[in-house]
Amino acid sequence: MNKILKIFIVILIIILIILGVGKYYYEINTKAISTNENIKEKQIEIPKGSTTTNISQILKENNLIKDKNIFRVVSKLKGTEGKLKAGFYTFDTSMTPHEILDKLVEGGNSKNIVKITIPEGFTVEKIAEKLEKNDMANKEKFIDLTYDISKFSTKYDFLKTIPKNMNLEGYLYPETYEIYKDSTEEDIIDKMLYEFSKQYNKVIKESVIPQDLNIHELITLASLVEREAKVDKDRNLISSVIYNRLKIDMPLQIDATIQYAMDERKERLLYDDLEIDSIYNTYKNKGLPIGAICSPGIKSIKASLKPEETNYIFYVLKKDGSGQHFFTDNYNEFLKVKNGK
Structure with a gap:
């Protein structure tokens, strides 16, 4: 048997082995x-x-x-x-x-499906209330499950930065959902976390978060932006103010955190309200609150990842009905706009 024939036979055997292994793997x-x-x-x-x-x-x-x-x-x-x-x-x-x-x-089906929209800025409590109102969940059971982080953190790594004794506030992604009528509270929470995970993998995971914040701190900050911004163009500027205040160790003094800490929401806060004894009181406590105050949407998350580069440390809602805020680094200017002068 000549050398060329031997090589051909060896190659043929190798090919047959590869095909055999491939066939076995396929089957x-x-x-x-x-x-x-x-x-x-x-x-x-x-x-x-x-x-x-x-x-x-x-x-x-x-x-x-x-x-x-x-x-x-x-x-x-x-x-x-x-x-x-x-x-x-x-x-x-x-x-x-x-x-x-x-x-x-x-094709799939839409039988036994309920469509429900969870808006940006909803809290865990508001989400639970809406689900219960639509006969989709028990409010108390839903809220209790949001405190059982370990039930979900093995599947979603981003939950591992949540401090002990906190719940899933901020992570139940605001979206329009189509949910099976026989879904459990756990199924619904998992569906919302899965939606958050898609945004996390697409937008957050590979991003550099300003000031070395961790994921939980980022979502907390984004929730503040969500509750404070009335128009989209203000989001990156409000984010900038928050980062600037954190940088100089200045209290954030965000009214939305007071509203979150109160048992009932007020249209207008009084000075006495600012004295509320709560870990969410950003007038009394420096730095970010311990957790999110609502579920932020993707625009607020993006704004928190890429704030505008400014020196602003003050902002106040304009009185022209536009929904826009006035931004400044000058306290006197801030007071003038606030007082309508």
């Missing part, structure tokens, strides 16, 4: 996750505009497929690329990638 990963003895049902949402890659990620996160790449290969072989539909689905872990793809081509 293993196109099987269902569970046997008949250990089947779990999962309810998931495939958002509009999702690619096969996005869908494979969602399925993998929910432990419905073994391998994202094999799922995409199966989709190409079946010719389902571009045919997978958005919607709400109920899958179980006994389904193979082929069966899941067939269902995704058929």
Whole structure:
């Protein structure tokens, strides 16, 4: 046997081994996750505009497929690329990638779905109240669960900077949700945290946070911006004022933190209100409050990551009905606008 023939045979054997291993890997990963003895049902949402890659990620996160790449290969072989539909689905872990793809081509359903909007600036309490009003959750149980951080922090690393004895204030992302009617309070909280995680991975994770704040401090600051800003153009400026005050160790003196500390909200605070004994009283306590005072939207989060570069340390709402604030580094100017002079 000549040398060339020997090399050819070796290469052929290697190719056959690779093909055999590849075939074995493909077959293993196109099987269902569970046997008949250990089947779990999962309810998931495939958002509009999702690619096969996005869908494979969602399925993998929910432990419905073994391998994202094999799922995409199966989709190409079946010719389902571009045919997978958005919607709400109920899958179980006994389904193979082929069966899941067939269902995704058929489309999801909107039966037993309730749509609800959680606005920017809502607190945990307001969210719970709205859910209860729509017969979607028990207010007390929902609020209690938001204090059980350990139940969610293994899945969401960004929760690990939350101080002890605090709740999920600030992390229940404001958005319009479509929720199954039989969802539990825990399911709803998880859905809101998952929505926050998408923004975290897209906007926060790789960003440099000013003044070396941690994630919890950033969300706390963003919640202050959310509650104080009336118009979008003021967000980065209010963020700038807060950072500037933190830098010079000046009390933040933010009225929204007083409102949060009070049992009932007032349209206008009195001087006596500023004396309230609370860890959220930023007139008495320097630095950021211990936690967020609401759920900030993405605009306030972005403004808190990239404040305007200014020397402003004062701002006051203009009296012209525009919703805009007047900003300055001069206390006398601040007083003039505040007093309408």
